[in-house]
Amino acid sequence: MKRIGVYVCHCGGNISEVVDVKKVAETAKEQGEVVLVRDHEHMCSETGQNLVIEDIKEHKLDKVVIAACSPQFQGPTFKATLEKAGLSPYVLEMANIREHCAWPHFHDPDQATEKAKGLTNIAIAKARLDEPLTKKKFPIGKRVLVVGGGIAGIQTSLDLGDAGFDVFLVEKNPSIGGKMLQLSRTFPTEDCAACILSPKMADVVSNENIHLYSYTEVKDISGYLGNYEVTLEKKATYVDPDKCTSCGLCANVCPIKVPNEVDEGLSERKAIYLASPIAVPHSYLIDDNVCIKCGRCVKVCDPKAIDLESSGEQIKLTVDTIVVATGYDIFDAHRKAVYGYGRFENVITSLELERMIVHSAEGNPLRPMGKRIAFIQCVGSRDEQVGNEYCSRICCMYATKLSQLVKRSDPSRDVYVFYTDLRAYGKGFEEYYKRGQNEGVKFVRGRPAELIEDPETKKITLRVEDTLTRSLIESEFDLVVLSVGLEPNKGTEKVADMLRLAKSPDGFLQEAHPKFRPVDTLTDGVFLAGTVQGPKDIPDTVAQASAAAARAIRLMNKGEYDVDPVMAFVHTDKCDGCGLCVEHCPFNAISIVDRKTDDGSSSKVAEINEAMCKGCGSCTAYCPLDALDLHCYTNDQLLAEIEAALTDKKEGDYRVIVFADDMTAYRLADNVGTAKKGYSLDSRIIRIPSGSRITPKLMLKAISLGADGILFGESEQKSNPFSHSVATIQENVSKVQKILEEYGIEKDRVRLVQFVTVMLTGFVNNINTLSDFVRNLGPVPEDVKEKLGKTIDEKLFG
Amino acid sequence: MARKIVITSENVAFLKKISELSDQVITRCDQCGTCSGSCPMVEEMDITPAQIMRMVQLGQKEVMDTKAMWICASCFACTVRCPRGLDVSKVAEALRQVKLRQAIDYIDVNGIPDEEMERLPQIAIVSSFRKFTG
């Protein structure tokens, strides 16, 4: 036996000055299973709340309906009230008779009262079927996978390790350190990159909570938050790092020479080599792509560290959260053919120049630098012709740095930077740019169109307009440095696919929200750090890395995390395991498993993985047996709300049901009411997590029961928390429209409109337009409604 | 003496006209100068291709009095290199057409010397008449 208590709030006049709250209370009393109705001046006040608590205890209420303001406003307050009284917060329903009634319809108190009665009845209908659920808690451990051992991965690992979390740091190169390891000095302070990075790399090794897997790649990841199953492939180094003393005798005798990657191919290394003088782990290794297994190194190795027969290993881990820090690659300058990279020996990239500067400190710059040097900005960035529209953010500053370094090391040099804009936006940047100008670096505003090589001298002629004097410059240089932009690292693609991570239009991985969740992804428990998310300099990378660590700690710190019970569930008695739903879950939360039966027969049934379910409800539309459902918004509840919205329809009345999604349209309706903008009283707003919850069956039922129009108000595609929602709603609406046409019902009675929370006029116009439209058409004839009502299942699932 | 220009709302009409005639969003140009550097004829011009774009952006009708657009050889080097994806050759053509459609020819058809007329292949004559006469 249900015992529903209904409270109608005056809201200090805000509601009672327009809506006759006594009449609303009277109507509520007439509803089934309502045992108590009160009206009150201020429900949210302490007295109001205490009244509810006492009533619950005294009258043994098991469901509570409060007709007052928006649940977005005082919902949390009243939920807490119910918990204090010992009831589940999920048996509370609120009828929004302020923002959705008294406020927008203040000019028509009679009609507003009628609508308030209707909205209260809808809430009562839903409350009647509420289940006393509790928040779902899931256990979570303290294990984190960090993919990528550049400065971002290193910083994140150190923060997590120091906080007592178990870190598995995976790096595909033999040494951690990433691109920063290759830099000379960093802007704007000109710190030596290797000097400031080395201690951090050493800290990684000495931190007992960090397990470093170098020369290792992520082969596979599956699972979900709290239970990610990771397979790593560690490549064979053929050298035991515990025995290797880095004496280097092996490299001396090795006959194989190949270009040295760390020096961008400007120097050579052997097949057995040390990745860098400051490599971590600090051990030699063998590149088995080029090793000929001659064995000379083995003969000279005193500690016997080399084993040419060793093999790689596969490592399996389970982790709770993941931080993706796979970094960037520089733009391949071969793609900009006009600049002759790869054809002209005196055209190099900025990264090559970094290596030259590092080696110049030892007196050997790897190749001649010359006296006349030109830097070309925006190579591979801000360029539709190569397909990269974005700005790579750091090139203006690194060119300002490199140009100053080469000028200072030999003031007789003539150094030019050819730019389109000079972006010196950060702390100390403008001052550093000024210093460059002071030192005599010449900044010319023009984007070089083409480079020509003199076939004898090999010097490079640059053809560029100085846009500030509007003259053409055709001038010869000894060295041209291409300031190459950043692109997402090649390894990122694989990891992104494994984790279903979205990409931004510029190709970098997408953050969950551009303003408020810059290091989260839309995959729970997976975070981004560093240039994998977009070009940025070292300070921003480090800040983001620490932020990712903090976000991961936030999730893992309490040992469990909780989630609203708005989740899919299966009516196992109805489900036949057909599996149609599985492919329609965008979060892969449904699987078909064996059902245990008493008589020993085998059958299949659908099962929901609650850790992965996001509660969008899209799956429910695809089940022909009504076996799929959503807690807090069950099929029965939605139908009850729809019926309650239509049951008080009188002759000549029209009803437009508005399904408003929680994130945007419902809030927008609140904003419209708060702004006291009026709209058609034909409307009845029903709140849902997302429009994708409303199945074609529910829509058709609504029409057959008397809904004249249906409007879906939904977050626009690009800011929708469920990225598939808009497409799903469009599909559902199309299905319904097709069927409506077969019955001669005008298909535009059912519409989808995408909103943002400030489109107040848009909201009003769309509702009014639909209302006018259906009024013009007139009601759907009774016999058509009846016919439709009888054939819904047949039409949908045939 | 430095030049002074006027930028009022009237100038917008000229920008709109040239944008429509060339089907290019001329306000997208960020004045990088790649078009000028690519142009084989730029050294003969009185203003650079990027400068043509600038003057049209600011609605400076005086650009109609310049010679650069007539010196253009329609080689499309600017078009394939513009980092903003603009077709600068179409803007030059639009400016030429504004004059030509007013029946103001750029070359005097009868002014070509006879020896030249004998040497020139008709492909040169037809194309130059197409570009320089209405």
Added chain:
Amino acid sequence: MKIPYFPGCTLKTTAKNFEISALEVSKVLDIELVELPKWNCCGTVTSLTDDDLMHHLAPIRDLIRVEEMNESGLVDNEYRVVALCTMCFNVLKRSNQRIKERPDEFKKLNDFMYLEKDYQGKTEVIHYMELLRDLDFSKVSEKVKNPLKGLKVSPYYGCLMLRPKEVGIDDPESPTIQADLLGAIGADVIDNPFKTRCCGSYQTVRDKYTVAELAYDIITRARKNGAEMITSSCPLCLFNLADRQKEVMELHPEFEPMPVLYFTQLMALAFGLDEKYFGFEDNFIDPRPLLREKGLLK
């Protein structure tokens, strides 16, 4: 194979040697270039304004002829039309692309040309070099009887074969198609960084000395890399690079003339065809002394 062929005005007059060599070379490759009946001048340059439909009429009319050729049985299910003159190629292809993107203009043009059959939009415009590339240059190599060994040739592309990108038959910054073709007939191919720089085009009518300077730069750069000869596929480029060498020498008295040929002329030579198909007597700078010196011509 039989394929519709659009010659254009200049190939029938001042550039006869281009057509003569091409037709004969094609025969050797089992290609019959079937000339469009009742073709008209393409217009030489494409109209670049957004509102101009009139100047696309002439090129589209030629494309209708291609469809008619299929109907009358002159060719069998061959809707590609091949052009030798690069300017014709560019104009025909651009007009074809444009009206296919604008159905309302498509209809307007057909309505306006009510005396013609309606254009169905089936025709595709290709350049002769594309045809050879699709055939595969190895098939060209097979027919070479007199490989041009020792002849240092620099291919010149000009503008309209490669630009804009939607029309071009190769990468506009680093094309290789003509270089590959010349390599296939045995020549020593010399690269020229100015191979895609404009020759000055129609400016030759108004300002021949500027054009001469451009020609001077293009040829000198090729020569610096070791070139002895330049090939092209455009009669206007040829005029500007070859005939204008007269003006070049006025400006640079020390300039040594360099022969500039149509690529089909070299192909004819390499295929060992009869001299009458070479057309060398019409080249402004006579290539014969150089060719005899290389032992490639008797």
